[in-house]
Amino acid sequence: MAEARGSRIALDGVTKSYPLPGRRGGARLVLDRVSFDAAPGEFVSVIGPSGCGKSTVFNILAGLDSPDSGRVLVGDGAASGTPHSAYMPQKDLLFPWRTVLDNTALGLEVQGIDKREARRRARELFPIFGLSGFEDARPFQLSGGMRQRAAMLRTVVQDRELLLLDEPFGALDSLTRTEMQDWLQQVWQRYRWMVLMITHDIREAVYLSDRVIVLSARPATVRREVRVDLPRPRELSVVTSPEFVALEQELLEVLHEESRRALAEQESAPW
Numbered sequence: 165m166a167e168a169r170g171s172r173i174a175l176d177g178v179t180k181s182y183p184l185p186g187r188r189g190g191a192r193l194v195l196d197r198v199s200f201d202a203a204p205g206e207f208v209s210v211i212g213p214s215g216c217g218k219s220t221v222f223n224i225l226a227g228l229d230s231p232d233s234g235r236v237l238v239g240d241g242a243a244s245g246t247p248h249s250a251y252m253p254q255k256d257l258l259f260p261w262r263t264v265l266d267n268t269a270l271g272l273e274v275q276g277i278d279k280r281e282a283r284r285r286a287r288e289l290f291p292i293f294g295l296s297g298f299e300d301a302r303p304f305q306l307s308g309g310m311r312q313r314a315a316m317l318r319t320v321v322q323d324r325e326l327l328l329l330d331e332p333f334g335a336l337d338s339l340t341r342t343e344m345q346d347w348l349q350q351v352w353q354r355y356r357w358m359v360l361m362i363t364h365d366i367r368e369a370v371y372l373s374d375r376v377i378v379l380s381a382r383p384a385t386v387r388r389e390v391r392v393d394l395p396r397p398r399e400l401s402v403v404t405s406p407e408f409v410a411l412e413q414e415l416l417e418v419l420h421e422e423s424r425r426a427l428a429e430q431e432s433a434p435w
């Protein structure tokens with residue numbers, strides 16, 4: 165098992181508003197003093213009602229957006245200009261005209277790494293990501309699970325301290341999804357990346373994570389943090405253990421409560 169490396173990354177009192185769409189003036193508060201962290205080698209999931217601000221949190225962590233107030237901390241200091249995270253968005257965004265290898269090397273090329281070197285580094289990971297033999301294939305020749313693994317390889321190969329996975333398995337059928345969760349659990353165990361993952365699937369969050377963070381209805385605040393102390397490696401059958409079911413139940417109750425609040429809020433102020 166790899167040694168966990170890197171620095172703790174934290175959101176410290178992050179607040180963010182966006183202008184109201186189609187209205188002159190006025191703003192919608194999306195994040196309200198959100199604070200949480202991830203430690204090197206830790207797998208943390210973020211769940212919350214639809215539209216509560218999860219992707220906004222990721223955009224801020226990835227440096228794609230900036231907070232109105234509050235900070236992103238890396239170690240003990242405020243994040244500098246260098247990106248510390250690699251972001252895997254909801255859609256796999258593989259370019260259809262590029263081979264799988266060229267797609268997976270793209271993130272490194274964008275960083276300015278020589279094309280041959282970028283391909284060499286990406287190619288090395290193909291066996292781990294179950295993609296050997298598909299280096300020269302085009303994305304349409306891959307199954308849904310393989311496409312997601314290719315998108316994840318492109319993210320991991322960038323060798324950043326933090327991986328941001330935004331619903332990585334959201335578009336997959338349930339069997340493929342379970343296989344991918346099992347696979348990710350095994351590779352994570354080997355590499356011990358620091359991961360923040362957005363998911364709508366509580367079972368997936370508990371199965372994969374060391375900690376689950378529940379965001380409230382918008383404006384998002386941290387509503388609950390739950391530690392998952394189930395021993396690793398986790399068999400798929402762990403989902404039926406009483407400890408697992410109790411955690412799932414606790415999270416389900418909080419999430420339902422927040423989803424109901426989000427719905428009520430939307431009915432009273434649909435903008």
Ligand SMILES: Nc1ncnc2c1ncn2[C@@H]1O[C@H](COP(=O)(O)OP(=O)(O)OP(=O)(O)O)[C@@H](O)[C@H]1O
Nearest residue numbers: 182183194212213214215216217218219220221382
């Ligand atoms: N660039 C933007 N400009 C204006 N409003 C935005 C912008 N980005 C997000 N929002 C608004 O902020 C709120 C939170 O959006 P966000 O995508 O972060 O939620 P989410 O929790 O990731 O949603 P979902 O679970 O549906 O993916 C939404 O009301 C959205 O319309």
